[in-house]
Amino acid sequence: MKLSVIIPIYRGGAEWVDCWQAIVANSHLFEKIFLSFNYSDMQTDDLRIIGDVQPANVHVLVHQTKMTATEHSRKIYRWVLSQLPEGFILFLCHDDIIEPDALAEILVRELKTDEAIFGPFRFTTPDNSRRTVIACEFTDSLTGDHRVFANRLLEKTAVAFTASGLIIHSTVFARLVTTHERMQYGCNAEIFWLCNPLIRKIWQGRRPLVVINVRAESEGAILARHRGLFGAAAHSDALLTLTLAFAGYRDAPWIRLGLARQIAAKSILHPWRSLRYGPAHMVALYREGFLTFADLVTLPLFGLAAVALAAIVRIRNFFN
Known part of the structure; x- marks a missing residue:
């Protein structure tokens, strides 16, 4: 070759x-x-x-x-x-x-x-x-x-x-x-x-x-x-790579679920960075033909579910 x-x-x-x-x-x-x-x-x-x-x-x-x-x-x-x-x-x-x-x-x-x-x-x-x-x-x-x-x-x-x-x-x-x-x-x-x-x-x-x-x-x-960029830049790159990988495994739902969980976990740790970079990456990958419209709906729903679950756990731990 x-x-x-x-x-x-x-x-x-x-x-x-x-x-x-x-x-x-x-x-x-x-x-x-x-x-x-x-x-x-x-x-x-x-x-x-x-x-x-x-x-x-x-x-x-x-x-x-x-x-x-x-x-x-x-x-x-x-x-x-x-x-x-x-x-x-x-x-x-x-x-x-x-x-x-x-x-x-x-x-x-x-x-x-x-x-x-x-x-x-x-x-x-x-x-x-x-x-x-x-x-x-x-x-x-x-x-x-x-x-x-x-x-x-x-x-x-x-x-x-x-x-x-x-x-x-x-x-x-x-x-x-x-x-x-x-x-x-x-x-x-x-x-x-x-x-x-x-x-x-x-x-x-x-x-x-x-x-x-x-x-x-x-x-x-x-x-x-x-340049003081490492934290935000690394988070942005992680969201991009995980979202691109999510787009590649439509025939492997268990891997997609794991990737969605990773994206959600990063969103919980750094919500403002995720709001800044996550939607922009998803829209760009959709325009470039890597994500479908259904993916644009599925990924945020996974993220919201993870954030809600984390909030419930924290509230429960607080009162216990």
Whole structure:
């Protein structure tokens, strides 16, 4: 299958060297290699790493202003779309390393446009210890019921790989770019790209696809905190990803019920934020064809029922 890779770079340093060397050594496996350099005091050094002589399939975009992780992704995705990539797209962070043997196994597969690949991953911590994380283990080796996979993934809403090691078809990518631009912080990017109406099956290889370097700070975390946006932005992104996932499981009512409960729970914890972002996300997804009119009625009813139930419980506890 045809595969292109998107790599956003911000203050890459030594870890970017390792990432780039692995990409160059296997550049023949990629249809196109998209590199986007966010502005930083290390941008010149990061650019020097790729050198003047590059493989013919490398495309480079250099930014002259510093952006948040989400602003950077918006620029990258619009730019990538303008290059008309074919086949599938791999997301990779600049401090993560692709595993060539696992990649070669994936490339011989013939995936459909509504199928995706996610990991598995090997994590490297600052003390150089390594552990392999399987997002979901299947009994039949390579794949399993997408609904089971999605349900387990959605239960771990604190997990955020910024989509590194995720592969989706370019048509799915193009269809979701406008929706992705509603994200403010970029939380749970893997859930956004995987748990939506356009993906019907998720594959996972037998061996780790990506080595992820675990760090205390990330580009997104640093810039978002400086702007004081994390709380509200993270809540908005969570509502968006959960609502988009809700739209994708009309044939799995038990998963829809679980998603509606999660949305309602977040609405109870932060009612004003939910009123600010929730209806706007639902209307946008309805206009983009992901939600039906019935969904616009069902979701608020679930939310109101949850709020009412919580109020009853609190009143009862108060008098007891």
